[in-house]
Amino acid sequence: MDFNNIYQNLIAGQDKLAVVGLGYVGMPIAVEFAKHIKVIGFDINKQRVEEYSNGIDSTNEIGDAIKDSTVEFTSDPSKLSEAKFIIVAVPTPVNSDTTPDLKPVEGASRTVGQNITPGTIVVFESTVYPGVTEDICIPIIEEESGLKCGVDWKIGYSPERINPGDHVHRLPNIVKVVSGMDEESMREIKKVYDIVIKAGTFSVSNIKTAEAVKVVENSQRDINIAFMNEIAMICDKMHIDTDEVLAGMNTKWNALGFKPGLVGGHCIGIDPYYLTNAAEKLGYHSQIILNGRKVNDSMGAYVADAAIKEMIEAGQAPKKATVIILGITFKENCPDTRNSKVVDIINRLREYDILPIVSDKWADASVAKQEYGVDLVAFDQLPKADCVIVAVGHNEYRSMSTHQLKRLFKDVPDDEKVLVDVKSLYRMDELKASGVRFWRL
Incomplete structure (x- = not known):
């Protein structure tokens, strides 16, 4: 089977590229490629497909x-x-016990296995631990298709x-790490x-290495933020403003610029x-990564x-007290509420029988209700507050x-009004x- 003409046939319009999974990752990929090829x-979500088809x-x-x-x-x-x-760009969440949930993959x-044809290359983009693509995905596709990987199709x-x-x-302007099962692929x-990647692609020698790249780069960021969160807690006990400390630290040329915060998404x-x-599974228990996760998961x-x-x-x-929370998405200027750590704030307050009122014009109200049991309130309909987070x-x-x-706030003396600025937004x-x-x- 010749796989060397796929690129040429795509450019010539003789073949098509398909994207499986049209969320925050898959949809932009599909749209960008469509500027150049078919x-x-x-996506299995028919409502999402209908929205996209209608230009929403x-x-x-x-x-x-x-x-x-x-x-x-x-x-x-x-x-x-x-x-x-x-x-393939489907989500890869974790179970309640933090073990990988590979059901979407x-x-x-x-x-893919039920619909693949000979001469096809399949590329997974979903974040997985090293080995998933070859040890789990290949056998499933082979079983469903009856086609042999490396002979009839490649990955x-x-x-x-x-x-x-x-x-x-x-x-287009983010360097893309790529890998294949062999030199040809x-x-x-x-x-x-x-x-589509104008910033260029970076080839690594094998699939497991490429899988490791993603989980390592995000683990590094997680650990750095965990350190900043620890610093924030220490500064809080010392009655020092964390933001001012970091502003001073960041004047040094090799400071990394990380800030404390809620790490979700x-x-x-x-x-x-x-x-x-x-x-x-290989007998090594993390000394740093899991402790960083523990710190970040505690911040809400x-x-x-x-x-x-x-x-x-x-x-x-x-x-x-009337407590208002502004924002429930996992990050700013984005409607994505997946794994939002603002929910940890809400749940902690609920433990004390405090029922906060939450507002976020970016978030989908139906998703917030379905996923977290939170009824979002429009900003202009918020009641007057005792505490604003x-x-x-x-x-x-x-x-x-x-x-x-x-x-x-309610019409009370200023020193009885409580403002919690989680992101240090205000001077x-x-x-x-x-x-x-x-x-x-």
């Missing part, structure tokens, strides 16, 4: 540009048989690096990705568990406890003046001048 975009981008990654895209959006898996290059592998891995909500670091995979808050779980409760302490010191009765740095919140913030001098009681991470 693309099929497949609920992820806000592409926006109105989706209306002009030539992607053939479909929920019909048989359409995959028309493609000779298939990219396994399901996608079955779908590769290229970790996704799309950053949801980031409109600066986009798919590697060359063809690299050529195909080079169609579908990558940094999850990927380290894929790495540590794989290591434990830490913020909630700080808010309660401030309310008590302001003379409030927390159980009777600004949990996410959306531009709408970042741009608010202290005068505008004070309008959110210290302005906070002090406002007269409100404030705390920031």
Whole structure:
């Protein structure tokens, strides 16, 4: 079987590329490739496919540009048989015990296997621990298709690096790591990705190495943020402003620029568990990575406890207080609520019979209700508060003046109003001048 003409046939319009999974990663990939070649975009979520087909981008990654895209959006898996290059970009969450949940990847592998044709290259982008692509995905595709990997079809891995909500670091200008099962597949995979990756591709020698790249780079970031969170807790006990400490530290040329915060989302808050779980199967127990995860997973409760302490010191009765939380998405200016650590703040407050009122214009209200049992309230319908927790740095919140913030509170003395600035959005001098009681991470 000759796999050397896939790139040429894609460019010539004789073959199609398919993307399996049209979320925050898959949909931008499909749209970008469609600017150059014929693309099929497949997802099992029929509502999502219908929205895309009607020019609606609920992820806000592409926006109105989706209306002009030539992607053939479909929920019909048989359409995959028309493609000779298939990219799998489905989510890889963790179970409640933090072990990898590979059901989406396994399901996608079955779908691909049932519809693959000879002469096809399949590339997985889903974040997995080293070995999943070859040890789990290949056998499933072979069993479903009756076709032999390496003979009838070939496989590769290229970790996704799309950053949801980031409109600066986009798919074309982020270097793409690519790998293949052999030299032939590697060359063809690299050529195909080079169609859209203007920053260039970086080839690694094998699939397991490429799988490791993704979980290691996100684990590194997780550990660095965990260190900053520890520093924030230490500074809090010392009554030192963390943000000022970091501003001073960052004047040094080799400072890394990390800040404390809530570490959620579908990558940094999850990927380290894929790495540590794989290591434990080989008899190695993580000394640093899991401790970093423990610190970061504790920050929501830490913020909630700080808010309660401030309310008590302001003379409030927390159980009777009206607490407003601004933001529930896992990061600023993004509608993605997956693995949101703001929910940890909410749950901690609920432990004390405090039922916070949450507002976030970026988030999907139905998703917040379904996933977390949170009823979102429109900003202009919020009641007056005793305590306001600004949990996410959306531009709408970042741009608010202290005068505008004070309008959110009840008509009580300023020193009885509690403002919790999780992301250090507001200037210290302005906070002090406002007269409100404030705390920031």
